[in-house]
Amino acid sequence: MKYTENDRTLILENTENFNIEQILECGQCFRFEKLNNMHYKIIAFGKVLYIKQEGTTVILYPCTAEEYESIWRRYFDMDRNYGEIIEILSADPIMRTACAYADGIRLLDQQPYECLISFIISQNNNIPRIKGIISRMSEAYGTSLGEGYAFPTLSQLDKATEEDLFYLRMGFRAKYIRDCLDKLVNKEVDIEKTDELTTDELLGELLKIKGVGRKVADCVMLFSMGRREVFPTDVWVKRVMEYLYFDNSETDIKTIHAFAKDKWGEYAGYAQQYLFYYARTLKIGKERTK
DNA sequence: GCCCAGGGAATCG
DNA sequence: CGATTCCATGGG
Numbered sequence: 486m487k488y489t490e491n492d493r494t495l496i497l498e499n500t501e502n503f504n505i506e507q508i509l510e511c512g513q514c515f516r517f518e519k520l521n522n523m524h525y526k527i528i529a530f531g532k533v534l535y536i537k538q539e540g541t542t543v544i545l546y547p548c549t550a551e552e553y554e555s556i557w558r559r560y561f562d563m564d565r566n567y568g569e570i571i572e573i574l575s576a577d578p579i580m581r582t583a584c585a586y587a588d589g590i591r592l593l594d595q596q597p598y599e600c601l602i603s604f605i606i607s608q609n610n611n612i613p614r615i616k617g618i619i620s621r622m623s624e625a626y627g628t629s630l631g632e633g634y635a636f637p638t639l640s641q642l643d644k645a646t647e648e649d650l651f652y653l654r655m656g657f658r659a660k661y662i663r664d665c666l667d668k669l670v671n672k673e674v675d676i677e678k679t680d681e682l683t684t685d686e687l688l689g690e691l692l693k694i695k696g697v698g699r700k701v702a703d704c705v706m707l708f709s710m711g712r713r714e715v716f717p718t719d720v721w722v723k724r725v726m727e728y729l730y731f732d733n734s735e736t737d738i739k740t741i742h743a744f745a746k747d748k749w750g751e752y753a754g755y756a757q758q759y760l761f762y763y764a765r766t767l768k769i770g771k772e773r774t775k
Numbered sequence: 776g777c778c779c780a781g782g783g784a785a786t787c788g
Numbered sequence: 789c790g791a792t793t794c795c796a797t798g799g800g
Contacts, residue, residue, distance in 0.1 A: 656796030
């Protein structure tokens with residue numbers, strides 16, 4: 486893979502395991518907009534980025550070589566060999582099918598604070614509505630970027646009262662967001678320097694926040710803290726796991742976690758993304774047969 | 776109109 | 789303890 490840059494347009498050629506539709510539609514991030522087939526607008530790291538894909542050629546704009554190297558290369562996890570991950574997961578014939586179906590997924594490396602707030606909003610909510618709430622919140626409190634609004638910084642969003650947040654129509658989640666902001670501001674919870682914490686310790690930290698349970702914490706750890714061994718289990722993943730691995734019968738989340746840890750180990754997070762995309766686009770397990 | 780959503784806290788038995 | 793109930797809102 487090599488890239489060329491001119492006039493703030495950066496071109497990645499011969500990408501491998503890169504499909505922008507799968508990357509964005511697999512539920513890991515919310516601040517994107519589909520413009521056309523394989524043409525998207527993303528807002529992240531205080532920047533608007535357009536991204537267009539034609540085959541294995543990916544065009545990023547506006548984007549300089551410096552921005553690619555300092556932000557987007559890491560964001561799109563470009564230095565990881567996904568072919569190798571798929572090969573390892575494909576030892577299991579069931580996972581082989583899911584991987585083959587979505588072999589262009591990559592795990593984005595997002596910002597912890599934005600990811601945390603976003604996934605608190607995600608609870609018992611649907612993706613279009615989550616995107617709407619985050620969009621209204623950014624417009625109300627974030628910095629204008631000309632063609633959109635940046636996700637509000639902690640100090641910007643901290644100006645909002647619980648009532649202000651409720652007004653953004655986030656419902657019962659407003660008090661959770663307010664509690665989260667308080668604990669981040671007063672450093673009761675520190676999500677900036679987490680590298681020296683084990684995943685279990687980090688989980689414990691995140692669970693201090695009201696509205697953060699196992700599922701939200703797992704998403705934050707997987708999508709923004711590099712903990713690729715966790716297996717966020719939401720209703721879709723639970724359903725598809727029951728369908729594919731548990732004879733389509735009711736199975737509690739603890740059992741699913743243990744199964745995933747045993748079967749996929751440090752690759753469980755990747756497996757989860759392939760399964761989520763597979764389940765959601767094919768509506769797998771929507772109706773239970775037994 | 777009705778079911779449900781990338782759940783979790785509060786309450787109950 | 790585990791099981792049930794409630795929470796706001798609007799997409800499909």
